[in-house]
Amino acid sequence: MLRLVEELRAIAPAAGPLRTIFVGGGTPSLLRVELWTKLLDALNGFFDLSALAEFTVECNPESVTEDLMHALRAGGVNRMSMGAQSFNDAHLATLERLHNPDRIPIAIEHANAAGISRVSIDLIYAIPKQTLSELESDLDTAFSLPIEHISCYELTYEPNTAMTKRLERGEFTRTPEDLEIEMFELVGQKVQAAGLGRYEVSNYAKPGAECLHNMMYWRQESWLAAGPSASAHVAGHRYKNVPRLESYLSFSDDGFSQVVDHEPPDKVRLIQEKIMTGLRLSEGINGAGLAEELRNLLPEAADRLEHEVVGLENLGQLVRGGDRWVLTESGLLLADGIAGSLMAVIA
Numbered sequence: 001m002l003r004l005v006e007e008l009r010a011i012a013p014a015a016g017p018l019r020t021i022f023v024g025g026g027t028p029s030l031l032r033v034e035l036w037t038k039l040l041d042a043l044n045g046f047f048d049l050s051a052l053a054e055f056t057v058e059c060n061p062e063s064v065t066e067d068l069m070h071a072l073r074a075g076g077v078n079r080m081s082m083g084a085q086s087f088n089d090a091h092l093a094t095l096e097r098l099h100n101p102d103r104i105p106i107a108i109e110h111a112n113a114a115g116i117s118r119v120s121i122d123l124i125y126a127i128p129k130q131t132l133s134e135l136e137s138d139l140d141t142a143f144s145l146p147i148e149h150i151s152c153y154e155l156t157y158e159p160n161t162a163m164t165k166r167l168e169r170g171e172f173t174r175t176p177e178d179l180e181i182e183m184f185e186l187v188g189q190k191v192q193a194a195g196l197g198r199y200e201v202s203n204y205a206k207p208g209a210e211c212l213h214n215m216m217y218w219r220q221e222s223w224l225a226a227g228p229s230a231s232a233h234v235a236g237h238r239y240k241n242v243p244r245l246e247s248y249l250s251f252s253d254d255g256f257s258q259v260v261d262h263e264p265p266d267k268v269r270l271i272q273e274k275i276m277t278g279l280r281l282s283e284g285i286n287g288a289g290l291a292e293e294l295r296n297l298l299p300e301a302a303d304r305l306e307h308e309v310v311g312l313e314n315l316g317q318l319v320r321g322g323d324r325w326v327l328t329e330s331g332l333l334l335a336d337g338i339a340g341s342l343m344a345v346i347a
Contacts, residue, residue, distance in 0.1 A: 001035045003249050005042045007226045010255025012046035014234070015224055022212035024058035024081070025229065034069045040075025049076060052214045054118075056081050062099045064107035069114035079118035080111045081151075081211075087141045088134055091127045093301075096162065096171065110146055120149035120211065125183045127155055128172035135183050136190065143194040148209035152187045153202050154180060184333060201280045201335050218277040220270065226257075236265030267297055272343040279327055279339050287325030288307055294346065304345040312338060 031039075034228065043049070056079040057072055064082075072080075085103040086092050108119050121142055125135050140152055157164040157174065167174060175183075188198065194267065196204040200218060216223055225232035228248035231240045241257040242248050251258045263269070271294055278285030287309070295302035309325065312318035317331030317338060331338055 001038055003252070004227055005038065006252060006255045007257055008042050008046050009282070011224050011226060013046055017048040017051040019162050020054045020056075020216065021052065021076075022056045022058075022213040022283065024056070026329070027060045027063060027229070028057055029059035029063040029068060033065075033067050036068065036071050037075070040071070040077075044076065052076065054079055056120075056213060058083065059107065059111075060099060061101075061103035061107045064103070064110050066110050066113065069110045069116060073114040073116050078116060080108075080116050081120045081122070081149075082107060084121040085124045086127065086130075086141065087138050088130075091134070092132055094127055094129070095124060110145065116129075118209065119145075119147045119148075120205075121145070121147055122153065123149045124153050124155050125187065126175040128174065130175065132179065132182055132186060133273050135186060138196075139187065139190040143190070143317075144310070148196075149203070149205040149211060150196065151193075154172045154184065180218055181333060188329075197282075198332075199282045202273065215281075218281050220274050220277060228257075230257075236270065237265040255289055267293070268301075268346060271297075275342050275346075276339045279325070279342075280332075280335050282326070284324045284326030286323050287320065288323035298346070301346045305342060308342055308345050 026147060055077045057077050058081045060083060069080075079209070082104065084101070085095055085097045086105050087104070089101065092098065104121070111117075111119060117190065123138055123142060125138075139152075155163070155175070157167055166172065179261075191198065191204040196206055198204050199210050200214070203214070205211070213223075220233070222234050223232060224234065226240065228241055228245050229243040231238070239259045239262040242251065242260055248257060271290055274285055274290055291302055291305060294305060309318060309320070312331065313320065317328055317334065320324055325336065327335060
């Protein structure tokens with residue numbers, strides 16, 4: 001904790017008034033209450049929090065206690081994001097998430113009692129052997145709770161992860177593509193019926209309850225970061241702190257962490273990143289402005305981009321309204337692939 005406080009002290013002069021704070025990655029709620037108090041005191045002492053609108057902490061249902069929630073609220077936390085994943089014991093076991101789903105409403109009660117009324121939960125779908133009715137049950141249970149935001153992620157198999165290795169060993173088979181589509185559509189229907197709206201491919205909120213911190217990521221704004229593996233985006237520079245905890249703890253440059261994976265500002269890369277993240281948003285991107293930027297840099301790439309966008313319009317996957325490019329419902333199903341194809345023509 002002392003090392004993290006030291007880094008917070010070092011990076012604070014680079015920050016103006018903070019609008020959002022997000023503590024996540026791993027399981028922050030496992031941190032002891034007295035250590036949380038030191039961290040929160042450091043944040044309040046080093047940074048200008050007069051404009052802070054949102055302070056989120058990710059929590060695991062099993063590690064949420066009354067004392068922790070009161071300590072978080074006293075330190076300025078006003079939003080909890082909880083990894084529910086599923087309310088089905090068998091599917092939690094498949095995901096190797098071993099919390100008791102009965103703890104989820106109890107954790108929310110503890111948060112509300114402490115004055116943390118903004119609650120989001122995460123669900124995962126397309127879990128091996130999961131049925132459409134089981135997903136519907138998960139969604140119904142989620143919306144029976146006092147939440148304002150839900151993230152529903154399709155299970156993906158990233159290279160070199162435990163889930164992918166188990167898939168390759170034949171421990172289970174992945175969900176058929178047609179069922180994945182049905183599940184995606186069901187999520188949209190159930191969320192709308194519950195009074196929440198999609199504002200990003202996998203994220204839904206009541207009006208005004210969108211996650212402001214994540215919106216900064218998707219809009220390619222700037223943010224500072226602290227801790228091992230923390231990633232930052234400042235004035236066009238992208239960089240990441242050293243990932244290994246031992247390396248993070250053993251190195252300090254006047255408080256600053258050792259940096260890895262630094263990428264200096266690059267105008268073309270920024271356009272690609274705006275496409276990659278912005279098209280996931282229901283608001284879409286300022287495509288006209290982006291295309292003009294690209295034309296000034298790489299005219300031939302701008303022509304290729306226009307050709308690709310026209311093709312997506314003809315397929316009914318993208319619409320242009322004014323300056324905005326927005327994916328349709330069918331386009332959102334293929335958001336990553338569409339973004340990848342547009343980025344590829346720019347490279």
